Amino acid sequence: MRITSSRSRAGLAATAVLPLVAAALAAAPAAADAPAPQGRAVVPDTAPDWARSTADRGRERADAPVTVRVHLAGRDHHGLDDLARQVSDPASEQYGHFLSPEQLAERFGSSEEQSARVRGWLDSSGLRVTASNGHYLTADGAVADAERAFGTELHTYRKGERTYRAPAGDVTVPAHLADDVLSVTGLNTAPSRVRPGRPTPRDILPGPGNAFVNSPPFSDHFGSTQATGTPPAYGSVRPYVIQGFNGTQLRSAYGAASTGLTGRGVTVAVVDAYDSPTIGDDTARYAAEHGDAPYGKNQLLRYDPAVWTHTAPPDVDPDGCDASGWYGEQTLDIEAVHSVAPDADISYVGAASCYDQDLVDALDRVVDQHLGDIVSNSWGEPENASDPAFDRVYQHLFKRGAVTGIGFYFSSGDDGDQLENTGTKQTDMPASLPWVTAVGGTSLALDASNGYRFETGWGTVKSVLSADGTSWTDLPGGFSGGAGGGTSARFPQPHYQRGVVPPALSGANGGRHRVVPDIAAVADSNTGFLVGQTQTFPDGTVRYGEYRIGGTSLACPVIAALQALAQQAKGSPIGFANPAIYHRYGTGAYHDVTDHPFGPGTELAQVRVDYTNGVNADEGTTTSLRTMGHDTSLVADRGYDNVTGVGTPTAEYLTSWDCPPDGQSPEHRTAG
Secondary structure, three states, X not given: OEOEXXXXXXXXXXXXXXXXXXXXXXXXXXXXXXXXXXXXXXXXXXXOOOOOHHHEEEEEOOOOEEEEEEEEOOOOHHHHHHHHHHHHXXXXXXXXXXXXXXXXXXXXXXXXXXXXXXXXXXXXXOOEEEEEOOOEEEEEEEHHHHHHHHXXXXXXXXXXXXXXXXXXXXXXXXXXXOOOEEEEEOOOOOOOOOOOOOOOOOOOOOOOOEOOOOOOOOEOOOOOOEOOOOOOEOOEOOEEOEOOEOHHHHHHHOOHHHHOOOOOOOEEEEEEEOOOOOHHHHXXXXXXXXXXXXXXXXXEEEEOOOOOOOOOOOOOOOOOOOHHHHHHHHHHHHHHHHHHOOOOEEEEEEEOOOEHHHHHHHHHHHHHHOOOOEEEEOEEEEHHHOOHHHHHHHHHHHHHHHHOOOEEEEEOOOEOOOHHHHXXXXXXXXXXXXXXXXXXXXXXXXXXXXXXXXXXXXXXXXXXXXXOOOOEOOOOOEEEEEOOOEEEEEEEOOHHHOOOOOHHHXXXXXXXXXXXXXXXXXXXXXXXXXXXXXXXXXXXXXXXXXXXXXXXXXXXXXHHHHHHHHXXXXXXXOOOOHHHHHHOOOOOOEEOOOOOOOOOOOOOEEEEEEXXXXXXXXXXXXXXXXXXXXXXXXXXXXXXXXXXXXXXXXXXXXXXXXXXXXXXXXHHOOOO
């Protein structure tokens, strides 16, 4: 599917196809949920849930073109799973004993023989292999060839307002290839994170996107400047929002300043789509203007693909990703990491587009070349919108990273439980995957000395000032943004959440399932981070400007930077951090964040003024009240919760990594 970033200042559509009768198959196609025909093996989760008989519009025509990726499982993928668990578990004797990239390739990478077997099968089915590497083979052909190869019919299905092609049942492969094929992607053309497309080498990255400017008045710190002249709310006049935090303030908030840790010797990789043409100048200027350490030689390195694709905005190209819209995400991620971990090296790894296929390529590059120990990813999509065929691809990739000491961090999303956005309560992907650290969000308040004052779970409701200025309309107002979280419908509860996550959350969808997030940091755009970026203003000028930004796109790089500090304290890579994060649950390592830190009846709210046109007062301003701690059905409560996870880090969290684990597993801790 088309990926979206998770940043907040307040996507690939597939072509519909007409169903025609397809040619007969050499092997009988597999029906949905049917066992594999004799001599075949099922590749799980390759048929999407929405491909149901009630939506079926018939067989795809036999000569329609198909491009697929057949992902290789590598050698001993069961052994990979076992080793990933052992090296990530503080209670294991193998904890922290990581492989080098060379050892990973030798022990678990795909072999030439494996690739040759898969290639021979694709060739024999009529598909033509057009590209390959150590992770997958790409093949072209017609629908009839794909049906023959994968043992399932390809139909078109109605989904929303459009029709898309998808397998009628899970893909199957010859039984002798069961241990060679990890997954097959590209048969499903719905707007999930990726639809294999034709590269467009002529794509050129566009210039900076449209400008955004915050309107004053501002508070210097939470509550310092009352919005005099506005009506009271919840019994008193409320303060104006802040202009935006800087790195010094975030280091103070989460205990970094008191530790003296800077991230020296650690590399944080940031993965986003595209690469801002002004990022070098923007990050250097921002650091200079906010007192951050200047970037050293080669401290920020950028790794880009050979070509860019789908760069246009969707209103120009329905398959477009809006490349310039990703520049702010990249800028936020890099500036936040450097501000909190000023001596950490940063590898920026750009994906060719916002599709799963290209983002997976970027993540593979991080693992293959070990471009970072900690990987920040501020992007995602609702779980039900994601292509399940990519689940095994991502999981395998993250396990490969885990055994080499790489941890992956994903923002949990900015739409709460997703009910208002999609009509269904659900978590975000890839944050739902058990082998990543899902980062939730808070609203953060500091005092005049930059000391930590309080946090609430990030969940904002917005009420606009009435036309006569005497009241707030529909107080408290409608939901305007909040940290993603909840219970996955797709993934069982991982072992590290047992004994910590309350059964009411893990069992929300029946059984025991993965609950998101794992940990949290500041995300509320009203208590957000000030970024500096070159933008295009309405008068046509292109110049540097600064604005406040939030979303779990902020929380994710902040946590990644804090993990760099923790790794510096530890003196060796952390790797996949979740078992160790939950191992510290119930200690002074975390602020236990709740929605109402001053009691159930005490509402916290701020006044915000916005330029109507987004850049200046020429067309007037809009004033609104932003009430904190109201995140859809999600609740930040005492103990673990589905807004902030185990909580937000403290100085004790950072320094605790210098201590050996006590061997107590998360199962023996008390659930909140």
